[in-house]
Amino acid sequence: MRMADTNTINLWPEFDLSETALSSPKEVIAKAGAGLKDKTKGLVVFYPMRTTVSADRIELVFSLWVAALSYHYPFLNAQFPIKTLYPVQLVVDKFPAPFTAVDEPGLIAALTLVFNADATKETIQHLISLSR
């Protein structure tokens, strides 16, 4: 019997790559923070600096990158279970207590609060001043 040519036939099924597919917390946080680059005309960039994977959890560190100083300021830590993705725990610079977001809208609500907090604005303003 002749074997099918597996070099040309893709045996994988179709996957949902649309916007409605489940986003990982990393993607949600990265997307939510990406606009900082525009808002600061490229002076300060929000980016995922470190990812640590353990048996059941993923831990992320997001930093504020100041290219002019070659400097990253660790800003936000996120931790979530690999299996369920939520809840996400966030520890944010200058915030006295961590947040727990139980789903994506909760995570976006938390990030909205964090990004717009006076302490965050002050930190970013300071980094902008240093980069000039």
Add this chain to the structure above:
Amino acid sequence: LRNPASSRRFVGQGVLWTSGSLVADNWCSGMPRFMFWNLNSLHGTGNDRPFGELLASLVREHDIEVVLLAEPPESLRFIHDQLRTVGPFAPVASSRRFGFLTSLNTSFVTPVEIPVPNDRMNIFRLSLPLQLDVTIAVIHAPDRRNYKPATQELFFDQCRSNLEWVEKRLGHTRTIVTGDFNVNPFEGAMGSVRGMHAVMTRRLAGRQARRIRGVEYGYFYNPMWNLYGDRDATKPPGTYYFSGGDTHEIYWHMLDQVIVRPVLGSMFKLDSLRIVTYAEETAFCTAGGLPDRLNASDHFPIVFELDLRAA
């Protein structure tokens, strides 16, 4: 923290940590990671070992940003070249006995002159934007095989007075001391007021400075005590192995250490502290788990991290 969002979806959960640090000990903070390694290459065969490759894999695997070396090879060029394949590493001026390379902007690091220059102790000031300034001292103490105890004692006495002088001059005690102390944490040179006065818990170190015969002696916290023993058989019980012929031999020694002033105790990420025996595919130990002196060094490196963000 007042939370404007629905409490079902997004809840401020209160403090998760107990150490006083912004990020719990078991979280990686993204803060600068340091490493110290005595490469043992001042005498002879240093250039035969692939330190550049070893350090590059270590730096890659552990995200190290500050590399502190004792007894590096005569030229740091090969190490520097290899580290530049990992990140924007650059050297900081130090005495011949040490090497200091960092991927941080080198303008954040300033060597600090001490009144009596000492080639076995270098001190640097690390000033990261929006973070607390710290003083980093790297030392390489005289060893007991070549020097008498009185010489070791004098060295630590001088170290302590140099550090106190720097702390007074810089106006803070946020001091980190790392290096090859050539004594164990339990020996007088580390624990005594005539030595580093480094104690085994943050609580002990956080007490008021001791006053003895009218003189005040501030503490250091020595987290290396946590790494002794074989509770975790995958980790070495010390940084240096010596099989001597004395009646009392402990074999494994914790000569390579990091100690911090109590003000940094809560910022020291205890879970980040480790003695490293391999990185990526490269082992720094023999098949028997001892430091591989022929292919790496007779000391194991240590890595650690501090969260220097002002709370």
